[in-house]
Amino acid sequence: MDKQAQDLLKKQAAQKAAAMVEDGMVLGVGTGSTVAFFIDALGKRKEAGLKLKALVTTSNRSKKQLEGWGFTVSDLSAIDQADLTVDGADRVDDQLDGIKGGGGALTLEKNVAINSKKNVWIVDESKMVHHLSGFPLPVEVLPISCEQNFRRFAQEGLKPQWRMAGEKRYVTHYGNYIIDLAADPIPAPHGLADYLDHTVGVVEHGLFLDICDEVLVARGDGTIEQRHR
Numbered sequence: 001m002d003k004q005a006q007d008l009l010k011k012q013a014a015q016k017a018a019a020m021v022e023d024g025m026v027l028g029v030g031t032g033s034t035v036a037f038f039i040d041a042l043g044k045r046k047e048a049g050l051k052l053k054a055l056v057t058t059s060n061r062s063k064k065q066l067e068g069w070g071f072t073v074s075d076l077s078a079i080d081q082a083d084l085t086v087d088g089a090d091r092v093d094d095q096l097d098g099i100k101g102g103g104g105a106l107t108l109e110k111n112v113a114i115n116s117k118k119n120v121w122i123v124d125e126s127k128m129v130h131h132l133s134g135f136p137l138p139v140e141v142l143p144i145s146c147e148q149n150f151r152r153f154a155q156e157g158l159k160p161q162w163r164m165a166g167e168k169r170y171v172t173h174y175g176n177y178i179i180d181l182a183a184d185p186i187p188a189p190h191g192l193a194d195y196l197d198h199t200v201g202v203v204e205h206g207l208f209l210d211i212c213d214e215v216l217v218a219r220g221d222g223t224i225e226q227r228h229r
């Protein structure tokens with residue numbers, strides 16, 4: 001699929017999600033190119049009179065775009081929970097578990113997601129897989145012990161690679177590094193998530209398991225499939 005065709009699908013899924021937002025909601029907004037289309041569709045709904053109770057987001061990129069549409073963006077700590085969070089994903093499997101963090105915003109994305117009553121992901125069909133595969137798994141690590149973490153992942157056969165930004169290591173919103181694990185496919189996502197959850201120095205990882213409630217999949221035939229957990 002070329003980029004233009006993929007962008008069209010992303011836009012269709014984004015518009016469908018924007019139609020799900022209701023007046024008075026506390027809304028969570030994710031990060032990425034698909035979410036950028038969602039923010040534009042949400043902005044148009046605002047111009048048509050949509051009034052949110054509060055809005056939180058998962059990156060400075062999304063925050064800037066939302067503010068450009070005149071939205072006020074709150075900190076996550078200022079709200080109790082979101083009614084709905086709309087985000088993209090890098091891969092989604094048959095159980096609606098996913099890999100996220102391609103854009104490096106996984107830590108805030110997971111925190112917003114687990115503090116949301118409902119999570120909807122918007123994807124084009126190329127992101128859908130039967131078992132999680134085809135995309136490196138991002139792991140955000142503290143700089144202080146990142147070399148040890150990297151070596152340990154290599155010993156475990158997880159094929160670690162530093163996320164780079166040009167010549168330098170990519171630095172997250174929180175000043176940490178990202179190690180992308182190229183082990184593929186992921187045979188036991190819950191087992192790997194448990195291992196990463198218990199690895200000292202790991203801040204967060206991109207396995208989003210048992211989090212997504214509904215995925216909107218834009219397909220090349222013009223339809224949007226709504227899959228529920």
Ligand SMILES: O=C(CO)[C@H](O)[C@H](O)COP(=O)(O)O
Pocket residue numbers: 030031032033034035087088089090099100101102103104105106109
């Ligand atoms: O997890 C994410 C950012 O950390 C994004 O949601 C994910 O990478 C999908 O991005 P895109 O919509 O650009 O394909």
